[in-house]
Amino acid sequence: MNAILHRMDLETRILIVDDDPGIRTLMSSFLDKHGFRTDTAGDPIEMRDLLARQSYDLIVLDVMMPREDGLSALRELQRNAGPPVIMLSAVGTDVDRIVGLELGADDYLAKPCNPRELLARIRTVLRRRRIDPSAASASAPKAEGDLLFSGWRMNVNLRTLNDPQGSPVILSDGEFRLLRAFVEHPRRVLTRDQLLDYARGEDSEHYDRAIDVQVSRLRRKLGGQGGQDLIRTVRNEGYMFAPIVER
Known part of the structure; x- marks a missing residue:
C-alpha cells in the first residue's frame, strides 16, 4: 500500500498558497519529502500566474491573506472548474468552515495544522478525484x-x-x-x-x-x-x- 501511495504522489503536483513564507516552506518541504511535486505562491495573484503556466492536482489555500482573501480566490477557482481545494484558516470558527464548504472547498483545516494530518487529507481528496x-x-x-x-x-x-x-x-x-x-x-x-x-x-x-x-x-x-x-x-x-x- 505504501508503494502504491508513493507512486501516486510522484505523479501529483500541489500548489500551496499562503502569505507566510515559513508555513509555505514547511509544507512544501514536508510534501516534497513524501514524493509530491510542490510549488508555492504568496497570494492569489501569484497563484493565478502559476495556474496560467502549470496545471495542478490540488491547491492548499490559506483563507486570510493581505491583498486578497482565500475565499474570494476559491470562488474564482470554482467558477473556472479548478482543481480540488483544501482550505486553511488561523481562525477556524464554525462560520469559516461552513462558508468554505459552501463555496466548494473539498476539505478544511484549522491552522496551525499537523503536516501529517494535511498529508492524510490531501491523499483522501486525491483518491476521491483519481477514481476512473x-x-x-x-x-x-x-x-x-x-x-x-x-x-x-x-x-x-x-x-x-x-x-x-x-x-x-x-x-x-x-x-x-x-x-x-x-x-x-x-x-x-x-x-x-x-x-x-x-x-x-x-x-x-x-x-x-x-x-x-x-x-x-x-x-x-x-x-x-x-x-x-x-x-x-x-x-x-x-x-x-x-x-x-x-x-
Missing part, C-alpha cells in the same frame, strides 16, 4: 459495491457515482459520504445528528449547519443531472432519501 469515472456505467452489469436507485449507480467500493445516462458525477469526499449515508438508509427520516454520525463518524465535531450546507451542495450536483427530488426535506425533523435502493 468510466469504471461504473449505468449500462454495466451490477458489480460488488453497487447501489442502484432511480437509474443512478453508486459504487461504494470504487467511490463512483453515475447518473441515469451513465455519465460520471464528481463529488467531494464529504458529499460522497453524505450521499452514501442517504443511500444506505433510504425512505426513512434522518436527523442532522444521524447524518453527521453516518457520514463523518461519531468522533467528528458536530456542526448542524454544515450538514445543511452539504445537503444543499449535493442537491445542486444531483439536480444538474435530473436528480432534483432524490433528497426531501422533512420539516423540523431532517431529510429523507426518497427512491427505493437496489443492492
Whole structure:
C-alpha cells in the first residue's frame, strides 16, 4: 500500500498558497519529502500566474491573506472548474468552515495544522478525484459495491457515482459520504445528528449547519443531472432519501 501511495504522489503536483513564507516552506518541504511535486505562491495573484503556466492536482489555500482573501480566490477557482481545494484558516470558527464548504472547498483545516494530518487529507481528496469515472456505467452489469436507485449507480467500493445516462458525477469526499449515508438508509427520516454520525463518524465535531450546507451542495450536483427530488426535506425533523435502493 505504501508503494502504491508513493507512486501516486510522484505523479501529483500541489500548489500551496499562503502569505507566510515559513508555513509555505514547511509544507512544501514536508510534501516534497513524501514524493509530491510542490510549488508555492504568496497570494492569489501569484497563484493565478502559476495556474496560467502549470496545471495542478490540488491547491492548499490559506483563507486570510493581505491583498486578497482565500475565499474570494476559491470562488474564482470554482467558477473556472479548478482543481480540488483544501482550505486553511488561523481562525477556524464554525462560520469559516461552513462558508468554505459552501463555496466548494473539498476539505478544511484549522491552522496551525499537523503536516501529517494535511498529508492524510490531501491523499483522501486525491483518491476521491483519481477514481476512473468510466469504471461504473449505468449500462454495466451490477458489480460488488453497487447501489442502484432511480437509474443512478453508486459504487461504494470504487467511490463512483453515475447518473441515469451513465455519465460520471464528481463529488467531494464529504458529499460522497453524505450521499452514501442517504443511500444506505433510504425512505426513512434522518436527523442532522444521524447524518453527521453516518457520514463523518461519531468522533467528528458536530456542526448542524454544515450538514445543511452539504445537503444543499449535493442537491445542486444531483439536480444538474435530473436528480432534483432524490433528497426531501422533512420539516423540523431532517431529510429523507426518497427512491427505493437496489443492492
